[in-house]
Amino acid sequence: MLSLNKYSHFLMDYDGLIVDSxxxxxxxxxxxxxxxxxxxxxxxxxxxxxxxxxxxxxxxxxxxxxxxxxxxxxxxxxxxxxxKGQLELVEGVKGLLGKLQSIAPMSIVSNSVKDIVEDGIRSTGIEGYFNNLFCFSDKVRRKPSPDIYNLAVSKLNLKKNSILAFEDSDSGVIAARKAGVPVICISSNTLMEDFCKKNYQEYFRSAYDLLLSF
CATH class of the missing domain: 1.10.150 (DNA polymerase; domain 1)
Structure with a gap:
């Protein structure tokens, strides 16, 4: 059974993990x-x-x-x-966010610019789940660069092993690993499943599957 109580903060990717953008x-x-x-x-x-x-x-x-x-x-x-309200949450993610929020604070780490993320979380009604938005800007490179993760770790002032990241892409997993932040991959993409198996990466096919592991 997966235990998350040892973590002080969760970092969530945005596109593809939280919203079906x-x-x-x-x-x-x-x-x-x-x-x-x-x-x-x-x-x-x-x-x-x-x-x-x-x-x-x-x-x-x-x-x-x-x-x-x-x-x-x-x-x-x-x-x-x-x-027009056409942006939707990934299936099962609302339940996952609720569970994670009951354990520790959450922030977003995204390759999208902050305006897009802000509009999206407002549109889907989930802005109350996140303490911070760490996004692409002219000061940080996009994943797979670890810049966004390094920025988040610095701003949160927490030890890397006390933070857990959630990603759905190879670039996101690589970025977290480069930054030394533990990461779980959630993706129904078979290519991502193969990537995770080859790289000994913890992997779940859906938010529902992850919830069942708690």
Whole structure:
């Protein structure tokens, strides 16, 4: 049985772990890609930064657009979808957040910028669960860099082994490990399951499965 009582703080990834933002991100890509490009994007986009996806799908754009143009357009479309209430929590995560909150405080560590995270947690009604938001900015590099984790550890002023992270992507797991923070992976993605097995990483297929282990 998994024991979490020894931890003083939990750090949670955001996209894909707490909110099902990947669905909306994919929809915004579909607005600028032809049918073949949408198929390529669907196989590749999860957990990848926008610039990586752009390089993979740029040949399938409906019209010639720079990365900067696409970024602005997709950000506008994403905000519109969130404002319409289309951003949803990952199944089972509300119960997990409630359980974790009863044990120790929680904060978010995200590759997204703070404005996006703030809008998302307000839209889904979970802003009350988190003490801090540690997000990508011009001062910290995105995961798999450990920058965001190092920032969180410094600001929280806690020992690394007293913090437990939750991630759903290889870049997130790598970032936590590089920072020396214990991490649990939660993902239904078979590629992530293989990654975790190869790297001796503790892994659960869903928030429900993790809750059952308590």
């Amino acid at each position: 990947e669905k909306l991100y994919f929809e915004t890509w579909c607005r600028v890609l032809n049918e073949e490009g949408q198929k390529v994007c669907q196989r590749f986009h999860e957990g990848k930064h926008e610039s990586e996806v752009y390089e993979r799908v740029r040949l399938y754009l409906r019209q010639d657009m720079t990365l900067e143009e696409i970024s602005k357009y997709r950000a506008s479309m994403f905000d519109e979808l969130v404002a």
